[in-house]
Amino acid sequence: MVTTASGPQLPDDTQRARHDPRLIENGHVIQANGYSDQPYVVVTRSGSWLCVVTSSDAHEGDSSQRIIARTSTDRGFTWSDPIDIEPADGPEASWAVPLVTSSGRIYVFYTYNAKNIREVPTDTGRSPRVDTLGDMVFRYSDDEGRSWSANRFDVPIRTYDIDRRNxxxxDVQFWWSVGKPEIVGTSVFIAASKVGEFREESQGFQKTSEGFLLRSDNILAEQDPTKITWETLPDGEFGLRAPEGEVAEEHKVVGLRNGDLYCVYRSEKGYVASATSRDGGHTWSTPEWATFASGRPIKNPRAATFAWSCGDGRHLLWFHNNSNTWFGTYRNPAWLSGGIEVDGVIQWSEPEIAIYADNPQVSMSYPDLVQFDGRFSxxxxxxxxxxxxxxxxxxxQGLWGRRSQRLEEDIVLDYVDGADETAFTVTPFQLRRGNWRIEDARAGFTLSLSIEVHDLTPGRILVDNRDSTGRGICLEIEHEGRLRFIMSDGRRECSWTSDAGTLAAGAETHIGVIVDGGPKIVLFMVDGRLQDGGDARPYGWGRFSDDLRDVNSARPLSVHGRGRREVRALRIYDRALRVAEVVELRGRSRAQHAS
Incomplete structure (x- = not known):
């Protein structure tokens, strides 16, 4: 049985596509002059938003580096002029993390170069970067950020073995923090990173690093800043290290429902590191790579990865879904995974693209999650x-398992298991959003297939509607059980190949091919799992040209190759489904076959 659908484009399709909320330029600008880092937001008692930014007049590490605040009364649409928390003419002040308490007081903690040290010894010389050394200090505001305490106050950090090797x-501690403080019960935890040895900046600067926490059990109630108590954790001489390698940094801690602590952080091995404490931060589990619920390690370059608690045992994880091991331009797009606690362990969902830039060289990082009135920013x-x-x-909500309400919409072809033993063709279909130019459409399309392939000979075609110019789409078998998806506008061909072992002879398999017209990315999903390249390559997803145009073909679609009924079912959607929707389609497919 075959069903096709076509028709005029809806009036708001292009409008909706152009305003993809994931596109970086569609966000509201907080600050766009000089250097701007770690834009972290707290919601004040009156409901206004206060954003703290590490800023400079020039670039990261410049001597003008300072801490400023901006406020918004319209949920981030517009922001006030900057308010200095630390001025530009003082020693470097960097890496601010804010905390708001139930009394309305706002604290801002940051790294302060109190001794005004001007250079750092490295393994090959000396570096002018002095923004990851000094004291942890804080100032506070009792008027929602309009003014700040005249004095700054020290937070003592206990010396570890790594400090004595700096x-x-x-005598001087090297450290910085990127994670907002976490309130767990009546305690506050600030995760941070210590540095031991340094390389030249072009080689990575921090050569050895590990994590630690500052814990205060009275800051939420104590109004006298000189009486706030602090404890450096974990116990002993060593902090939170990476499962492999000497780099473990930019730690972010969240509390679990049972009061336990969960920490994620970056490494130089291409994966998200994680550890759990069951005793309030004093001791930690052996660090390991964080995994999806399927057991696959979560890939991430040397870039910040953050977990946030969203209440009721639910969490979100920011990362970049590739295993490049350098800083580089590997932070676009940014991805989110949804976590749900099960028996004190967070199970992470298959991820979704959250933010992207059209230029692959643009790298976004150091995010914050704002939760307000049931909405997320x-x-x-x-x-x-x-x-x-x-x-x-x-x-x-899809990351946390909510079922989609749109899976019966935007279907342009719906084919179910034809009876013909030879190649089967169906009426041509049209993708209403088939024009890929950036200014025109960002919606994309999706193929959802249930297949059982017995002949894995490379070059065998499963679906194909390309015309004599090559325009159209094709899905064919590649070597080592891979699939290759091809699309062409008749002048330019773009393709992406799935991971090895995608297909096993005689095994029923659900395949999703998501062509996302926003970030111009093709994603393969196999049996409800998003491919990530495995051990063979850093990416499981591929970019296609932004110059690709109309991929519609007037040729009928060949559905299931030669001689076998290999394609049991095929749906083509006129939009890029979310990963969670393809997971749901796979579940529906299994249920239908089971019945």
Whole structure:
């Protein structure tokens, strides 16, 4: 049985596509002058938003680096002029993380170069970067950020073994924090990273690093800042290290429902590191790579990865879904995974693209999650421009397993198991959003297939509607059980190949091919799992040209190859489904075959 659908484009299709909320430029600008980093937001007692930014007049690490605040009374649409928390003419002040308490007081903690040290010894010389050394200090505001305490106050950090191995033997501490403080019960935890040895900046700067926490059990109630108590954790001489390698940094801690702590952080091995504490931070599990619920390790370059608690045992994880091991331009797009606690362990969902830039060289990072009135917003920065983005609630809820309400919409072809033993063709279909130019459409399309292939000979075609010019789409078998998806406008061909072992002879398999016209990315999903390249390649997803145009073909679609009924079912959607929707389609397919 075959059903096709076509018709005029809906009036608001292009409008909706152009305003993809995931597109970085569609966010609201917080700050766009000089250097802007770590745009972190707290919601004040009156409901206004306060954003703290590490800023400079020039670039990261410049001597003008300072801490400023901006406020918004319209949920991030517009922001006030900057308010200095630390001025530009003082020693470097960097890496601010804010905390708001139930009394309305706002604290901002940051790294302060109190001794005004001007250079750092490295393994090959000396570096002028002095923004990850000094004291942890804080100022506070009791008027929602309009003014700040005249004095700054020290937070004592206990010396570890890694400190005694730094260039000053521990007399100066090298550290920084990127994770907002976490309230767990009546305690506050601030995760941070210590540095031991340094390389030249072009080689990565921090050579050895590990994590630690500052814990205060009275800051939420104590109004006298000099009486706030602090404890450096974990116990002993060593902090939170990576499962492999000497780099473990940019730690972010969240509390679980039972009061336990869960920490994620970046490494130089291409994966998200994680550890759990069951005793309030004093001791931690052996660090390991964080995994999806399927057991696959979560890929991430040397870039910030953050977990946030969203209440009721639900969490979100920001990462970049590739295993490149360098800083580089590997932070676009940014992805989210949804976590649900099961017996004190977070199970992470298959991920979704949350934010992207059209230029692959743009790298966004150092995000914050703002939860307000049941809605979710994300901040990010590409170092020069800091923005805030409204996140589609369907995307967020889908990460936590909410069923889609749209899976019976936007279907342009619906084929179910023909009886013909030879190649089977169906009426041509049209993708209403088939024009890929950036200014025209960002919706994309999706293929959902249930297949059982017995002959894995490379070059065998499963579906194909390309015409004599090559325009159209094709899905064919590649070597080592891979699939290759091809699309062409008759002048330019773009393709992407799935991971090895996608197909096994005689095994029923659900395949999703998502062609996302926003970030111009093709994604393969196999039996409800998004491919990530495995051990063979850093990416499981591929970009296609933004110059690709109309991929519609007038030729009928050949559905199931030669001689076998290999394609049991095929749906083509006139939009890029979310990953969670393809997961749901796979579940429906299994249920139908089971019945």
């Amino acid at each position: 260039p000053y033997g521990g 994300l901040t990010e920065t590409e170092k020069h421009t800091a923005r805030i983005h409204d996140i589609d609630d369907e995307l967020i």
